[in-house]
Amino acid sequence: MVAPTHSNYFEENPGPREARLDDDSQFYRNDTQEYSADGDPLPGIEGFQIVGDPRPGSTLRACGFPTNGTTLCNFQWVRCHEDGTRYSIEGATMYDYVVTADDVGTLLAVDCTPMDDSGRQGDLVREFANNENKITCDQEMQNDINICISRGRADFDVYVLVCHEVFIILPEVKFDTL
Known part of the structure; x- marks a missing residue:
């Protein structure tokens, strides 16, 4: 039995992501594309x-x-x-x-x-x-959140939007700490 030489081994066994460019086995290109069943x-x-x-x-x-x-x-x-x-x-x-x-x-x-x-x-x-990495707040926003939590409530200015005589009133937002 004859052990394969480097030249004929690579000719007969190209890597899973290699394609021969032509009949000359010395030239291969790395092939990173995925192929469908039709090639x-x-x-x-x-x-x-x-x-x-x-x-x-x-x-x-x-x-x-x-x-x-x-x-x-x-x-x-x-x-x-x-x-x-x-x-x-x-x-x-x-x-x-x-x-x-x-x-x-x-x-x-x-x-x-x-x-x-x-x-x-x-x-x-x-x-x-x-x-x-996890999504975080910027430091200023986190400070505002921490202040609201320590107070046990959050106060916001509310603006009323009037559109076609429909009034939208937004309630004051409050929450309790656990």
């Missing part, structure tokens, strides 16, 4: 990231570069909790998202599924906001 590369997103300040009231935006004929991306923003549970945020299906008080204390992420004009879906891509 066409699936839609994808390169450089997927979230930009923006991950603080309540700020807008985050998911962005990346479409590849392999991607013409549409389906987005879903999710909250991830310490116990491993993930909750889809109702109505948060666009590329941009305004961080809310409900996000504080959670890991915030966006799932993106790239698609092409033929309806083929690529692999889901997930990115976390805030470098995969």
